[in-house]
Amino acid sequence: MYILLALIAACALGIGVHYLLPHRRLRGVAVVPAVATAIAAVVYTAMQWSGVGEDSGWLWLVSIGGGVVLSGAIGYLVTEQRRRSDAATKVALGI
Numbered sequence: 727m728y729i730l731l732a733l734i735a736a737c738a739l740g741i742g743v744h745y746l747l748p749h750r751r752l753r754g755v756a757v758v759p760a761v762a763t764a765i766a767a768v769v770y771t772a773m774q775w776s777g778v779g780e781d782s783g784w785l786w787l788v789s790i791g792g793g794v795v796l797s798g799a800i801g802y803l804v805t806e807q808r809r810r811s812d813a814a815t816k817v818a819l820g821i
Contacts, residue, residue: 728780729767729771732767732785732790733763733766735790736762736763736789736790736793736794736797737760738759739794740760740761740763740793741758743758743759743797743801744801747798747802748805753801753804753805753808757804758800758801761793762794762796763793764793769789769793770785773788773789
């Protein structure tokens with residue numbers, strides 16, 4: 727059940743990251759929080775299977791922090807890809 731705390735924290739921090747990243751109108755509002763939650767779930771589970779206990783601060787730091795940092799990077803990459811794609815489409819359409 728502790729995994730729920732990590733996932734809720736990662737999702738909430740992912741919402742904050744969504745609003746901190748520039749050009750948020752170019753990506754969905756749920757993209758960054760969903761990525762943060764998914765990464766936190768995978769990392770938390772992998773660390774649990776490797777024997778890290780729930781009382782270890784590393785479990786929480788790596789799962790939540792890693793999810794938030796990677797979701798920020800992925801959100802930035804998605805936004806840049808969308809900007810390039812939109813620019814190419816505008817050129818192709820002559821806008």
